[in-house]
Amino acid sequence: MPQASRRALLKAGAAAGLGAWLASGSQDASSALAADASAGQEPRRPLIHVTDLFHPHGDPDDHFDLASVYALAMQGRFDLRGIVIDGPPGFRAGDPAVVAVAQMNRLAGLTVPVAIGTSKTMAGRADALPDASWRDTAAIRFIIECLRASEWPVALTCVGSAADIVIAALREPALFRDKCAGVYLNSGSAHDNPARPAQLEFNVALDPAAYAGMFDLPCPLYWFPCWHVTEVRESGESGSFYWLPHRDALAGISDGAANFFAYMFGKSTEPKWLRAMNSPPAAEAWEKILSGRRGMWSTASLLAAAGLTVTREGVIVPLAEAGDSAVFRLKPVEVTCADDGRTTWQNRSTPPADTDGRRAAERWMLSVCDVIRYPVAMTRAVQTLFKAFL
Numbered sequence: 001m002p003q004a005s006r007r008a009l010l011k012a013g014a015a016a017g018l019g020a021w022l023a024s025g026s027q028d029a030s031s032a033l034a035a036d037a038s039a040g041q042e043p044r045r046p047l048i049h050v051t052d053l054f055h056p057h058g059d060p061d062d063h064f065d066l067a068s069v070y071a072l073a074m075q076g077r078f079d080l081r082g083i084v085i086d087g088p089p090g091f092r093a094g095d096p097a098v099v100a101v102a103q104m105n106r107l108a109g110l111t112v113p114v115a116i117g118t119s120k121t122m123a124g125r126a127d128a129l130p131d132a133s134w135r136d137t138a139a140i141r142f143i144i145e146c147l148r149a150s151e152w153p154v155a156l157t158c159v160g161s162a163a164d165i166v167i168a169a170l171r172e173p174a175l176f177r178d179k180c181a182g183v184y185l186n187s188g189s190a191h192d193n194p195a196r197p198a199q200l201e202f203n204v205a206l207d208p209a210a211y212a213g214m215f216d217l218p219c220p221l222y223w224f225p226c227w228h229v230t231e232v233r234e235s236g237e238s239g240s241f242y243w244l245p246h247r248d249a250l251a252g253i254s255d256g257a258a259n260f261f262a263y264m265f266g267k268s269t270e271p272k273w274l275r276a277m278n279s280p281p282a283a284e285a286w287e288k289i290l291s292g293r294r295g296m297w298s299t300a301s302l303l304a305a306a307g308l309t310v311t312r313e314g315v316i317v318p319l320a321e322a323g324d325s326a327v328f329r330l331k332p333v334e335v336t337c338a339d340d341g342r343t344t345w346q347n348r349s350t351p352p353a354d355t356d357g358r359r360a361a362e363r364w365m366l367s368v369c370d371v372i373r374y375p376v377a378m379t380r381a382v383q384t385l386f387k388a389f390l
Helices: 003-015 029-038 061-074 098-108 135-149 163-171 173-179 202-206 208-214 246-250 255-265 283-290 299-305 319-325 374-389
Strands: 045-051 078-085 114-116 154-158 180-185 189-191 221-223 227-229 242-245 293-296 308-310 316-318 328-337 343-347 363-368
Touching: 045 061, 045 135, 061 078, 061 098, 061 255, 061 293, 061 299, 061 374, 078 098, 078 135, 098 255, 114 135, 135 154, 135 163, 135 173, 154 299, 163 173, 163 208, 173 180, 180 299, 202 208, 208 328, 221 299, 221 328, 242 246, 242 374, 246 283, 246 293, 246 374, 255 283, 255 374, 299 308, 299 328, 299 374, 308 319, 308 328, 308 374, 316 319, 316 374, 319 328
Parallel strands: 045 078, 045 154, 078 114, 154 180, 180 221, 189 227, 221 363
Antiparallel strands: 242 293, 308 316, 328 343, 328 363
């Protein structure tokens, strides 16, 4: 498609609040794409999900996030192009959970590929790892190739290390300007903790230079700080964290989906990972899982990447239709990040101007509109997503 035509179509889609493709439900993906294209509308958004997903798990929230991404794909919100899993740092007990991706592919009837991220950390925010091996840059090349091959701009959700995305953008900045719909970054803190001012959020500390490089990207950046105040596990106006009771999210899901979570929580070494999903989990073990709760950070960013938000009553709706009922939305900001991963930001009164169809200067940030209702609303949203696995 000619560049000018694509940009005009993108503008029209944005003005229409992402259009009818967000309402395409769970119909067959290929027919939905064909119908959208014939109607002159942008198809469901191509997505690459970048995550620190391990088995044994580092934090079970990453498996909940993966299930949420697949649920959105099953409901027609995403054209899921790939999963990038961080190269495991030395302190992790587990390796990349490629089995979890295979299990989700089975549940969803999809064939989403997986790539393993770089094991290198960046020496500085402009370090494109020029001397890294072919093997160690596989995920970087995968991201570049996905963007290059896609007719439509691709969104990237990042809930782990920023390195693979940032290095891909350093190597191909023009490609990111033209073909990246935006990076949805779930890392960092809106405010330092005055009791521990030197503390960094976990994902930032993995590679501060890579995190800093996110704020240099030549494409839209949507920033979802994990914490309103670093490591304070309470909802706040600019933090994505909330507590998710397992029973509310998992009770009543299919046997296969229940076993996806049971396999993860049990840190199973069962080699029959597919056949392990064929019957209900053991009742006692499953009840123990249901009685727990999970710290969650990424739900808002995953929904926003699909053009969605959640109402105060917990209903998932297109952001353009939410009005004052939205429990979270995005606000335009001016933000800079120092080399050590520390951010400075302030609100903008208006979004940055669109220039020749490009939105490279756009920087947006999570804004929780109702701090009190946010945890309950987000829990109900996850309940709704996981109904895809009934």
